[in-house]
Amino acid sequence: MAEDGLSKASILDAAEGALRKFGLAKTNMSDVARALGVSHAALYRHYENKAALRLAVVERWMGGVFEPLGAVLAEEAPPETKLYRWLSALREFKRERARQDPELFAMYAALVAETAGALEGHARLLAEQLAGIIEAGAASGAFVCKDARQAAAGVFYAFTRFHHAAHAAEWDTPESEAGFEAVWQLTLRGLGAGS
């Protein structure tokens, strides 16, 4: 916590609340400062402008997924199991969020789409985790693949339907369940598992 008593979490909570209340176009730094009961200047000492604050809000939101994914990475499990659990955890995390608070989920989906650079960095971190699992699998002989990074990009794209917010409306359907399994079978074999 900074000298002025403003923690990062409290600022981001206030910003999230203001965005939810007023929408992206109408929320400004004054709304956030007011919600915190501090001056403009105090808020600006933490975030130099609205864009910086917005990016921090979006990054915290997106970063939430690294908790369940980190837990999967820390498990002792064969690479195929680990990959399946990682993909399922990514899907389940997003699905739970969309279920629990559809409005907030939709707000963040729009915010992410409008915040330059936010998604790219996030997707890169996810692709690196995926590549790590695939590399370990290739090293142990569980997978047979020449280029773990390309394979990771392929797997990440192939599961778009189950982790990209644009498809949230269909995540609770039986078709989505069957589709996930179908893409998983294709992926498992595509990585040379069992070959």
Place this chain on the structure above:
Amino acid sequence: MAEDGLSKASILDAAEGALRKFGLAKTNMSDVARALGVSHAALYRHYENKAALRLAVVERWMGGVFEPLGAVLAEEAPPETKLYRWLSALREFKRERARQDPELFAMYAALVAETAGALEGHARLLAEQLAGIIEAGAASGAFVCKDARQAAAGVFYAFTRFHHAAHAAEWDTPESEAGFEAVWQLTLRGLGAGS
């Protein structure tokens, strides 16, 4: 052409124009009848209500893809080649449409999303074509797969990023190009090609 001189194409053209001009919420049957210079009653003889007319407009729009896809199906080519060409043709068709008239593309994307049943039937037709290519490949030994329908569903979902309108904004990026190839490599191997 019907007795009243109204062809299906002219009605759908008029409806598309009206939708474009007024938007989905505000377009009604009178706007379409007016654009055609005919009475309400004349239009209702062809489409019993706005929902039926809208579905016909959407189905014509989506059905356009079956021309290039049909051409691929008619070619003499090995199954791997045919599958690659089919997936590329689907992608290229959508990408061209999004490029040529982004506004119309976005309008239709919204219309498809709001028209119950439109997408399901369309996706089923696409999945059947895919299953046909995969089945033929399994029969010739080019692919090794137990369940062509499940494999087709997997492939269709895996390429979501390259054919679903929600991702149109990124179709012209180098990442999308590389992503398509990465998913293709995963798919080709996932279908047991060359095994």
